Amino acid sequence: MVLHSNTVPVYVASLFILNCVFITAGSGLSSESSSGLLAPHDELYYRGVRAYFREDWERAAEFLEKSISTRDMLLRTRRKCHDECLTAGDDKVSKLDTEDATLWDLGILDWIQVQAECVRFCVGRSVSPAALLPVSSDIEYEFGTRNPYNYLQVTYYRLDKMDKAASAAHTFFVANPSHLEMRNNIEKYRRMIRVKDESFQDREREQEQHWEIYDAAVLAESSSDWVKAVKKWKECVNETIKQTEECRAQCEMAPRVLPEEPENAHGVYERAAAGDLKGAVKTLRSLLLFYPTDSDSLNNMELYSQTLEGDTEAQETGPMPDLWTPEDVVPESLRETWRAEKEQLHEKLKQGQKVEEVDDSGFYAGGPIPVVGVTITMDDQGLNGTNRAVLDGVLSQSECDRMMQLATVAASVGDGYRGRRSPHTPHEKFEGLTVLRALKLSQDGLVKQSDAKLLHEIGETVKVLMDSYFRSHSHLYFAYTHLVCRSAIPGQQEGRSDLSHPVHVDNCILEPETRQCWREAPAFTHRDLSAVLYLNDNFEGGDFFFTDRDTKTVTAKVKPSCGRLVGFTSGPVNPHGVTAVTKGRRCALALWFTTEKPHRDMEREEAEALWAADGQIVVKEEKVDTEKSARSGRSQGKERSKERERVTGRRDEL
Ligand SMILES: O=C(O)CCC(=O)C(=O)O
Numbered sequence: 001m002v003l004h005s006n007t008v009p010v011y012v013a014s015l016f017i018l019n020c021v022f023i024t025a026g027s028g029l030s031s032e033s034s035s036g037l038l039a040p041h042d043e044l045y046y047r048g049v050r051a052y053f054r055e056d057w058e059r060a061a062e063f064l065e066k067s068i069s070t071r072d073m074l075l076r077t078r079r080k081c082h083d084e085c086l087t088a089g090d091d092k093v094s095k096l097d098t099e100d101a102t103l104w105d106l107g108i109l110d111w112i113q114v115q116a117e118c119v120r121f122c123v124g125r126s127v128s129p130a131a132l133l134p135v136s137s138d139i140e141y142e143f144g145t146r147n148p149y150n151y152l153q154v155t156y157y158r159l160d161k162m163d164k165a166a167s168a169a170h171t172f173f174v175a176n177p178s179h180l181e182m183r184n185n186i187e188k189y190r191r192m193i194r195v196k197d198e199s200f201q202d203r204e205r206e207q208e209q210h211w212e213i214y215d216a217a218v219l220a221e222s223s224s225d226w227v228k229a230v231k232k233w234k235e236c237v238n239e240t241i242k243q244t245e246e247c248r249a250q251c252e253m254a255p256r257v258l259p260e261e262p263e264n265a266h267g268v269y270e271r272a273a274a275g276d277l278k279g280a281v282k283t284l285r286s287l288l289l290f291y292p293t294d295s296d297s298l299n300n301m302e303l304y305s306q307t308l309e310g311d312t313e314a315q316e317t318g319p320m321p322d323l324w325t326p327e328d329v330v331p332e333s334l335r336e337t338w339r340a341e342k343e344q345l346h347e348k349l350k351q352g353q354k355v356e357e358v359d360d361s362g363f364y365a366g367g368p369i370p371v372v373g374v375t376i377t378m379d380d381q382g383l384n385g386t387n388r389a390v391l392d393g394v395l396s397q398s399e400c401d402r403m404m405q406l407a408t409v410a411a412s413v414g415d416g417y418r419g420r421r422s423p424h425t426p427h428e429k430f431e432g433l434t435v436l437r438a439l440k441l442s443q444d445g446l447v448k449q450s451d452a453k454l455l456h457e458i459g460e461t462v463k464v465l466m467d468s469y470f471r472s473h474s475h476l477y478f479a480y481t482h483l484v485c486r487s488a489i490p491g492q493q494e495g496r497s498d499l500s501h502p503v504h505v506d507n508c509i510l511e512p513e514t515r516q517c518w519r520e521a522p523a524f525t526h527r528d529l530s531a532v533l534y535l536n537d538n539f540e541g542g543d544f545f546f547t548d549r550d551t552k553t554v555t556a557k558v559k560p561s562c563g564r565l566v567g568f569t570s571g572p573v574n575p576h577g578v579t580a581v582t583k584g585r586r587c588a589l590a591l592w593f594t595t596e597k598p599h600r601d602m603e604r605e606e607a608e609a610l611w612a613a614d615g616q617i618v619v620k621e622e623k624v625d626t627e628k629s630a631r632s633g634r635s636q637g638k639e640r641s642k643e644r645e646r647v648t649g650r651r652d653e654l
């Protein structure tokens with residue numbers, strides 16, 4: 001069993017090397033320092049990582065666990081102190097209503113300082129000075145993506161503590177569901193008789209409870225259990241508020257409504273009355289930061305700005321035009337400049353558009369269709385874009401029916417989709433099923449084995465079609481496949497204005513304002529070709545559509561129907577989305593392909609291996625296309641992201 005994760009973050013390794021310079025070896029740090037105060041959790045973590053690389057598994061487990069529990073204690077301490085200091089400095093606030101208005105700002109500052117002092121003193125009673133220092137953003141990232149559990153999984157495996165290893169693997173996987181190695185490891189732990197079912201527990205579950213309650217509420221609604229739904233929604237709101245407060249408590253002072261500040265306005269009037277209009281404008285700007293919709297301030301701002309018109313210095317300090325400030329917050333006198341700048345920007349973008357819309361993916365639509373009965377319904381021209389196609393006749397009606405049936409049965413025996421949530425909209429239920437999961441269900445006798453195999457075979461056909469139609473010099477691998485259904489939740493459709501799947505690009509993060517698409521996590525940067533094969537049309541809504549990079553201009557629409565395949569390159573030339581499914585259930589097989597072998601779908605291969613071990617030949621061996629490999633150079637030469645080298649915390653796109 002190959003368990004060792006080869007995804008140890010490179011930068012952690014280098015940080016840890018750096019850190020060795022500062023840490024004196026072997027001083028036996030515990031979660032508490034000799035003074036009984038909490039030790040710095042980042043230092044404990046580095047020690048754990050060092051021990052891990054030395055393969056000193058006992059020490060690695062000890063320090064990694066201590067770093068997790070110490071961080072936890074630190075967060076709790078901060079929370080406790082935050083609560084204890086809620087009323088500190090209140091006497092300063094009460095004075096503000098009566099005292100000289102011009103000192104309002106100083107009074108507030110004083111109050112904030114008293115509170116900050118209180119928290120600092122309180123935390124300092126339990127935490128060592130070193131642990132009071134902020135940790136680096138890399139360490140925050142490590143804990144945020146649950147990477148300590150990645151190390152712990154291997155560590156416990158090496159220590160032959162399989163239950164703990166399974167628990168660490170599960171905890172890590174919840175935050176990193178696209179991590180293929182961990183997915184494989186979990187499958188292996190599941191097959192180990194000595195690993196108990198209860199071991200697959202999320203150790204960080206406490207922070208995720210609002211999501212669990214949310215799922216329960218959605219489930220209660222979809223089964224029309226209204227009493228339970230109401231109860232769960234209430235719980236969900238309360239838990240979410242609790243989590244939000246918790247989060248705030250960790251990073252800021254108590255969220256308080258600032259005392260009413262009519263006096264503050266005096267500062268403005270006084271300055272204005274004294275002829276200091278520029279000063280008045282400055283003060284107003286500060287006020288508007290806190291009260292952006294205060295009509296008096298906005299009116300005064302406009303008045304003073306008009307008076308100052310022509311005074312370039314004063315104008316320069318006006319709000320910078322941007323694409324996100326709501327227009328009504330910008331004073332009228334500045335709106336003209338703002339609009340002009342905005343238009344200029346759009347003009348620039350328009351000009352840039354022609355240059356940008358070249359697809360440099362290395363795929364060229366228009367190759368032959370090597371499957372009998374499949375026809376091209378729409379090509380680039382019909383779809384108004386580049387590297388897009390709609391093919392029909394990929395499945396027969398009976399094949400669609402079998403896949404629909406598989407989706408229904410598999411979904412009713414347990415949600416095949418790991419994340420369990422409705423990821424894109426609360427108005428729809430989302431279910432997914434992978435080939436491996438279908439195989440497992442068939443082994444348990446819950447679905448027909450022939451249907452699980454058909455799911456696999458259909459993927460092979462789609463790959464042949466995509467590989468042939470979108471010509472390239474590179475070899476193509478499956479990256480991820482799932483059978484996915486979106487069902488309208490009855491009673492949740494009234495007044496709905498959202499999409500079933502918001503407009504997105506499959507392999508980069510699209511920024512519509514600038515039309516840039518960032519090929520970086522959490523996007524699935526390795527995806528090169530996307531395909532969606534539809535299974536039915538007996539639902540309302542659910543149209544697939546392509547847009548321009550602005551995500552608003554729809555350039556083509558595709559109505560799903562049995563055996564219809566929409567295929568396209570996964571990059572920025574093909575932003576797309578799905579309109580709301582307002583009635584019924586819409587099912588499709590979604591597939592992504594990659595030219596990068598390390599990103600191939602290991603789960604699919606595992607399913608194939610299991611079938612093969614059973615003596616059932618399901619697919620041919622992966623043929624290496626020597627002609628393509630020889631000509632390739634694209635995948636070797638092209639600079640690719642190195643994300644696979646590290647745990648990124650990305651989620652599978654749904
Ligand atoms: O279901 C569809 O039509 C498209 C889904 C999609 O774009 C995606 O899953 O990335």
Ligand SMILES: [Fe+2]
Binds near residue numbers: 504506530576
């Ligand atoms: Fe997509």
